[in-house]
Amino acid sequence: MKKSFRLARAGQAEACPTFSTPNEGWASARPALAMVMFVAAFALQAQKPAEVVVNQVNDRRSASSTFSNLTIGIELPSVEAKTVAASRVLVRTATDDSGADLVARDAEEPMLYPNVRDEGAISVSMTLNNPARTATKLREASGEIELYMPSKDPNSTADIAKVLPASGKPLSHKALKANGVEIAFLTAAQLDAENRKREEYARLELDESEVAVRIKDPQNRIHEMGYVDAKGELQRVSTRGDEGLTIISTWSGKPQPDWKLRVQMKTPKTVVRVPFVLKDIALP
Amino acid sequence: MRSLLLVLLVALPALGQSNVKVELEDVTDNRFAAGMLTGSLELRVTLTGTNLDKASAARVLIREARDDKGTDLAKNLKTPDFFGREYNNGTLQVGLASPSRAATRVKIKGTVELYVPSRDAANAIVKIDKALARLDAPLSSKALKAAKIELTPLSPAGYRKALESRKLDEKKLAEMRAEGKKQGVPEKEIEMMLELAQALDSSDREVAEGSIFLAGRRDAFDRIYRVDILGSDGQPIATPQRSTSMRGDDGIMTIVPSSAPPEDAALQLYVITQKARVTAPFELTVELP
Numbered sequence: 001m002k003k004s005f006r007l008a009r010a011g012q013a014e015a016c017p018t019f020s021t022p023n024e025g026w027a028s029a030r031p032a033l034a035m036v037m038f039v040a041a042f043a044l045q046a047q048k049p050a051e052v053v054v055n056q057v058n059d060r061r062s063a064s065s066t067f068s069n070l071t072i073g074i075e076l077p078s079v080e081a082k083t084v085a086a087s088r089v090l091v092r093t094a095t096d097d098s099g100a101d102l103v104a105r106d107a108e109e110p111m112l113y114p115n116v117r118d119e120g121a122i123s124v125s126m127t128l129n130n131p132a133r134t135a136t137k138l139r140e141a142s143g144e145i146e147l148y149m150p151s152k153d154p155n156s157t158a159d160i161a162k163v164l165p166a167s168g169k170p171l172s173h174k175a176l177k178a179n180g181v182e183i184a185f186l187t188a189a190q191l192d193a194e195n196r197k198r199e200e201y202a203r204l205e206l207d208e209s210e211v212a213v214r215i216k217d218p219q220n221r222i223h224e225m226g227y228v229d230a231k232g233e234l235q236r237v238s239t240r241g242d243e244g245l246t247i248i249s250t251w252s253g254k255p256q257p258d259w260k261l262r263v264q265m266k267t268p269k270t271v272v273r274v275p276f277v278l279k280d281i282a283l284p
Numbered sequence: 285m286r287s288l289l290l291v292l293l294v295a296l297p298a299l300g301q302s303n304v305k306v307e308l309e310d311v312t313d314n315r316f317a318a319g320m321l322t323g324s325l326e327l328r329v330t331l332t333g334t335n336l337d338k339a340s341a342a343r344v345l346i347r348e349a350r351d352d353k354g355t356d357l358a359k360n361l362k363t364p365d366f367f368g369r370e371y372n373n374g375t376l377q378v379g380l381a382s383p384s385r386a387a388t389r390v391k392i393k394g395t396v397e398l399y400v401p402s403r404d405a406a407n408a409i410v411k412i413d414k415a416l417a418r419l420d421a422p423l424s425s426k427a428l429k430a431a432k433i434e435l436t437p438l439s440p441a442g443y444r445k446a447l448e449s450r451k452l453d454e455k456k457l458a459e460m461r462a463e464g465k466k467q468g469v470p471e472k473e474i475e476m477m478l479e480l481a482q483a484l485d486s487s488d489r490e491v492a493e494g495s496i497f498l499a500g501r502r503d504a505f506d507r508i509y510r511v512d513i514l515g516s517d518g519q520p521i522a523t524p525q526r527s528t529s530m531r532g533d534d535g536i537m538t539i540v541p542s543s544a545p546p547e548d549a550a551l552q553l554y555v556i557t558q559k560a561r562v563t564a565p566f567e568l569t570v571e572l573p
Contacts (some may be wrong), residue, residue, distance in 0.1 A: 019328065023296060054318050055319055056316065056317075056318050056319035056321070057316065057317040057318045057319075058314070058315065058319075058321075059313075059315040060312065060313075060314050060315070061314075061315065061572070061573040062311070062312040062313075062314040062573055063310055063311045063312070063571075063573040064310045066310070066312075068312075068573070073318075077379065085388065133385065133388070133572065133573075134386075136385070196344050216299050281317075281318075282317060282318075282321060283317065283385065284315035284317035284318075284382075284385070
C-alpha cells in the first residue's frame with residue numbers, strides 16, 4: 001500500500017511541471033513548492049487505491065504461446081456497471097513471487113472494451129504475461145482502471161438528426177463543437193469527385209448500408225458512433241478508414257432519413273482513472 | 285509355438301488394431317481461480333500411420349493420466365464422440381483435468397480409436413430408401429433392426445409434439461436440481477445450468493424449413509456417427525447444420541439441409557459397429573508449459 005502512495009505522489013508531481021522552474025531562486029520557489037505539496041497531498045487523498053475484488057484469475061499456459069497469458073478479473077464494488085460504457089486497465093507494475101516481471105511491455109496499449117453489463121458492480125479485466133510455473137502467487141500488481149462514463153458530461157454524446165440524405169456540410173451540434181470534432185456526410189457528387197482523384201483499384205463502391213464521411217478529430221475524442229432509429233433503438237455500426245475518409249456500415253440495412261447519428265466522445269470529465277493495487281493473489 | 289505366435293500376429297489387424305501413433309501438437313494448461321470456472325488441460329494431437337485415409341473419424345480414449353505430483357487427471361472423463369477426420373486438419377482435442385501447479389509433466393496412457401465404416405460396409409453403412417415417405421413411424425430396415433437401432437423421422441407436427449412432451453416443467457427441473465446436488469455440483473452452478481437448459485428449451489421451438497428430425501433413444505444415437513440425406517441422384521445433400529438434443533434418454537437429431545430434400549430422398553446412416561472400429565494403444569509424456 002505504501003508503495004502505491006509513493007507512486008501516486010511522484011506521478012502527480014511530474015504532472016505539475018509549471019511548479020518546477022529551474023532558473024528561479026529558492027525563495028521565489030517556496031510558494032510554488034508549498035503548492036506542489038498541497039496538490040500532492042490532495043492527490044494522495046483523491047488517488048487512494050480503489051476498493052477492488054478479484055473475481056477471477058485465469059493463467060492460460062500454452063506451449064505454442066497461442067493466447068497464453070494471465071488475466072485477472074477485478075470488480076469495483078463502488079461503481080455501478082450501468083454508469084460505465086467502456087473500460088480498460090493500464091498496468092504499471094506486476095510481479096510474481098519468483099520475481100518475474102509480468103507487465104506485457106511489448107503489447108500495444110489496451111483499447112477501451114465496451115461494457116455489456118447493466119446490473120451490479122462494474123467488472124474489468126487486465127492481461128499480464130504468464131507467471132513462472134513455479135510461482136504460487138501474484139506478489140503485487142498496480143496501475144489504473146480507466147472508466148469511460150459518458151453521463152458525467154452532457155457534451156460527451158451528440159445525437160444529430162437529419163444526417164441523411166447527406167448534405168456534404170459539417171454536421172452542427174454543440175457537443176461536436178465542444179470536442180473540436182467535425183463530421184461531414186459526403187454527397188454522391190462529392191463521392192464521385194473523390195473517386196475521380198483515385199486510382200481505379202482504390203475507388204469506393206459503397207453498398208446501400210454504407211456511407212462515406214469525412215471526420216476531423218484532432219484530439220481523438222470520438223469513442224464510438226452509431227445510428228438511433230425512429231423507435232429510439234441503437235443500430236450498431238462498424239467503421240473503417242479509407243484514404244482519409246471513414247466508411248460507416250450498418251448491419252441493419254440502408255440507414256433511413258429519420259435515423260439520427262449518435263457520436264459518443266471521450267472528454268476529460270468522462271474518463272475516470274481509478275488507481276488500484278493488488279497484493280498476494282494466489283495463482284491457480 | 286512359433287507358428288502359433290505368427291498366427292496371433294497376423295490375426296491382430298483383423299481384430300481391429302492398427303499401427304497408428306499419436307503425436308502431441310500443442311498443450312494448453314488453462315488454470316482458473318476465484319471464479320466459477322474450473323480449469324483443464326487441453327491437448328491437441330495428430331495421428332500418424334498407414335491407412336488413416338480410410339478412417340472417417342477418430343477419437344482418443346484415455347485410460348490413465350497422472351501428473352508427476354500424483355494428481356489423477358482422468359477422473360470423471362466422459363467418452364468423447366468420434367470426430368470427423370476432415371476437420372481441423374485431422375487433429376484431435378483431448379481434455380483432461382487440471383494438473384497441479386507444482387507439476388512439470390503428465391504421463392498419459394490410452395487408445396486411439398478409428399471409425400472405418402468400409403471395414404464393415406454391410407452393417408456400418410445403412411441406406412434407407414424413401415426414408416421420409418412415412419413420417420412419425422420408425423424407419424424400416426433389416427440392418428437397423430439387427431443393430432437394435434430404432435429411429436423415427438418426425439413430421440413438423442410430430443416434432444412439436446415431441447418438444448412439448450420434453451418441455452421442462454417444475455417436476456423435471458426439480459429432478460435435474462436433485463441430480464446436480466447428488467453429483468456434488470455447487471448450488472449456484474446448478475441454477476446457472478438450469479437457466480441455460482430453460483433458454484435452450486425455448487430456442488428448440490424454431491423450425492428451419494426443410495429440416496429433418498429423427499427421434500430415438502440415447503443408445504441409438506451413441507452408435508450413429510452420421511446421417512446423410514441422399515438426393516434423387518444418390519448424392520449427399522449438403523447439411524450446414526446438424527445437432528442432437530438429448531433430454532434424459534430421449535433424443536432428437538435435427539438436420540438442416542441447404543435445400544429441401546426431394547420426396548424420394550434416402551437416408552444413409554453410418555453405424556459404429558465393433559468391426560468398423562480400429563484401435564491402437566498409445567503412451568504420451570507431456571511437458572507442462
